[in-house]
Amino acid sequence: SQTIHQWPATLVQPVGSPLSLECTVEGTSNPNLYWYRQAAGRGLQLLFYSVGIGQISSEVPQNLSASRPQDRQFILSSKKLLLSDSGFYLCAWSLTNSPLHFGNGTRLTVT
């Protein structure tokens, strides 16, 4: 069966520091991969999605970037965190025209 791993579960970082969140999927090949952000009191916002290695689409302009160095690995990064980057970050995968499956999320607090 397929599983998705996302880490770390929680992270506290100072403003201006770098960020790297990692997500890996097991049990499937060539999945579509997604990063969503959930800010406090708000819904989920799609940040990035990828349909293949090295193929990244950005949905909103921001301080973050994403990379897909391997088929089942998706990384969310920032060179310098802002206070507004605080939130709950969720990685997800899907196959074409099938529902999303989410990881357990990373709670990021920028201080």
Next chain:
Amino acid sequence: AQSVTQLDSQVPVFEEAPVELRCNYSSSVSVYLFWYVQYPNQGLQLLLKYLSGSTLVKGINGFEAEFNKSQTSFHLRKPSVHISDTAEYFCAVAPRNQGGKLIFGQGTELSVKP
């Protein structure tokens, strides 16, 4: 473009009472429809989905939803809720030609009281 509106941000209800969480959407193309549940500090879990066929969709944990194309709605219902149903519920749509790019509503916080 697509958008999703969940009409209630919070729904308090007593245990064993029925509940309906409302969701309306707008889209210029055909869409798939989903309901997800999120328990505190966890990721989202798929409750049910409408892809095609019968407009009444049954999901996990006793939930069901009905797709109403004319009213562009996909309301979630449960005839008798439990304390364990307390969570946040998200309605989402995805264009049929981009099945994985979900657009989410703002969420409805369901609070079940004893």
